[in-house]
Amino acid sequence: MGLEAVVGDIKEKGKREVAAVQAETRAEVTRILTEAQERAAGIKQQASEEVERDVQRIINQEVSAANLSVKREMLNAEKDTLGRVHDTVVTRIAGMPATFHEMALRALLPEAAAAVGGGVVYCNARDIPTVKKILAESKELAAFSIGEPISVEGGVVIESADGRMKIDYSYRTFLETVWESGLKDASDILFP
Template structure:
């Protein structure tokens, strides 16, 4: 075998190995590119799922927040409506006059006086503007005298100096009791609530 033949064989062998290495490298590169594309697809899909989750969470949070805000606004509107209704009732009570005011005041006075022992000296406070009415009503009682104005819509506050007892029988105190007892029904009537709260 000549030197040229040996050199040629070595070159052929080197070319063959180079082609093999090149083919293997291309296959490896294709495999790496395919894996990278699959990984990129998975990353994109996971990112899309994460974005959808975040959008869904944000939508739920905003919806929940909007519902809560609406509930607070509804409750505030109800409170204001109930307060306005209370003011209107107080105005009507304050405007009571004539026989109706006299009769209610007399009943409250009698109930208050019944809380004291006979013979006690009693002082009666009254609503501004009711002095004449109270003086007239007290003319039927011994040991009971007019004591002065009391800040209320009407009725009386009766005090005994001996026993230090005070009975508050005012239109306001009666209204407070009735209002407290009937608040749920008042609310239901104002807001026509057959429907339940959310």
Template sequence: MSLETVVEDIRNEARERAEEIRAEGETRADEIIAEAESDAEEILAAKEREIESQIEREREQKLSSAKLEAKQKRLEARRDVLQDVRSDVEEEIATLGGDDREELTRTLLDAAAEEFDSGNTVRIYGRADDEELLTDVVTDYDGFEYAGEYDCLGGIVAESEASRVRVNNTFDSILEDVWEDNLQAISSRLFEQ
């Protein structure tokens, strides 16, 4: 064998080895690219699921916030309507006149009179506009006297120092009791669902 033949054999072996290495490198590169593409698809799919989940959470939060805000506005509107109704009732009571006002005032005075011992001096207070009515009505009760103004819609406040009793039979106090006792029924009637 000549030197050229040996050199040529070595070159051929080197070429074959280089070709094997190149083929192995390409195979390994293809495997790495395939793994990277697979990992990228998994990462992309995971991110898409995460983003969809986040979008759903945010949508639910906004929907929940919107429902809560709507409920609050509905409650505020109901409160406003109830306040308007209450104001209308107070206006009706405040402007009640004539025999109806006198009859109610006498009924409240009768109820208050039961709380005091006979012989006690009982002072009666009432709305400034009712002074004439109260001055006239108290003359029918022994020991009762009109004593001045009380800020209210009508009715009376009666008190006696001797028995240390004070009775608040104003239209305001009665309205408050009736309103509280019947608020649920009033609300149900106004806002039937």
């Protein structure tokens, strides 16, 4: 075999080895690229899922905050409405005819006399003539005197003779008692 044949064999063998290395390199490059693409797709999917979870969490928080805000506004509106109803009731009771106030005072004063015995009766300026008349007519109320007018819609405040006890029989006090006990019922009726 001549030198040319040996050189040809070596070249041929080198070409085959180069082709094999190139094929092996291409296969390795393809495998690496495929793995990289799979990892990138996995990372992209994971990031997409995290973004979706974050978006859903933010939406849930915003919806909860909006619901809370709406509920707070509703409660404030209900409270405002109930406050206006309360004020209207107080105003209407204060505006009742004189016969109503006299009838109420005739019921309240003997009750106060039973609880206190004697002392000073305080009422609004409108009711002073009526209270004076009731005190003058009743022997059981003889131990009471009338004090300076106070700012109440109606009813009386009684102070014992020694000043240690006060009984509030004003309309507002009665209304507050009824209001507190019936507030839930009133709210249920007004805001079903």
